Amino acid sequence: MSSVLAPESEVALFGHWICPFSTRVEFALVERTIPFALVDVPPTAARPPGYVVPDEFVRHSPRGEIPMVRVGDRYRADSLPILAWLEEVRNEPSLVPEGAGPAGLAWERAGWLDANLYPAMIGIYYGTDDRLVAGASDALGDTLVEIDRWLGDGEWLAGERISVAEAVMVPFYVRRRGLERLGLRAELPDRVARHEAATMDRPAGRAVAWSGEQTEEFVGRFERYRVSRRSR
Ligand SMILES: N[C@@H](CCC(=O)N[C@@H](CS)C(=O)NCC(=O)O)C(=O)O
The missing domain is CATH 3.40.30.10 (Glutaredoxin)
Structure with missing residues (x-):
């Protein structure tokens, strides 16, 4: 219904x-x-x-x-x-599509990204010294390996259809260039790179993508944050 x-x-x-x-x-x-x-x-x-x-x-x-x-x-x-x-x-079109994979997979993966990708991502931009940033970058690289494994089962994170897992993944793609400027070293595995392109090319991806100025503002904000923490 x-x-x-x-x-x-x-x-x-x-x-x-x-x-x-x-x-x-x-x-x-x-x-x-x-x-x-x-x-x-x-x-x-x-x-x-x-x-x-x-x-x-x-x-x-x-x-x-x-x-x-x-x-x-x-x-x-x-x-x-x-x-x-x-x-x-409003249940259509849904981001928890039936038939996308085993029941609950989309929520399970959205939750996993929330619990694993986000602490690593936030650890990079709030990292106040090189050691902390490198540790967060390595942790993020580990999550990308797992995400790449998921993408071996289908085009999308939870099977054959886009889902809430993409909604949780997208903020990483949006700020990825900024994260690289702030110390992300991990490369995107091939399937993740293809997934990023496919997701960000959709109208919803384009709606949330940052301009160059937004990336600069993000990077500048956290560069200033680091300077202020180091001078304490
Ligand atoms: N668990 C919340 C976290 C939301 C959150 O942390 N929002 C931040 C901005 S990114 C916020 O509003 N912080 C309070 C503030 O800035 O005063 C969610 O998933 O929506």
Whole structure:
């Protein structure tokens, strides 16, 4: 049975381009052709002087974190629960496709990426000395080996169809050039490189891809962060 969003159920994403968790949700909304309004709420560290947090965000966000999504008059925070909720509010086209692989594989892999790829990725940009950055880069390289193994079973991370696993993977692809500038040494295995190209070439991939300026802003932000930590 298909569920269709009622016309009054307008969707809004409270998020910001630099936040990988917002990118997951934005990718999923575009991939699933769910129309939405983007309410730009920069993370605290990226707010320009004088920025005023929208009242609606303050009132409905449980932890003051982006992403938050409104559907009609309901709100949800936290990217993975948001992705699950969006499957409930409108189930087609789904990012948890039946027949994509064994039941639950897409969520299992999305969870694995959240637990393994993200700490390594975040370890690179928050790494304050070369040893920490190199360790995070090696850990990230190990996750790429595992992801390459998954891609031996099909074109997508959880089988034959794009899924929530791609939504969780995409923020890595979006900031990969920036990560290389900040110390990522691991090469993309061939199948992962092909998967990156296929994913980022979709309308949803293009919607969340960074411009050169965005990559510069990301790199500059973390270079300054490193300098400030080293001079303490
Ligand atoms: N587990 C959350 C993490 C969200 C998160 O950490 N968001 C950051 C920005 S990337 C945030 O809003 N931090 C609070 C702040 O900047 O004040 C999710 O998956 O959505």
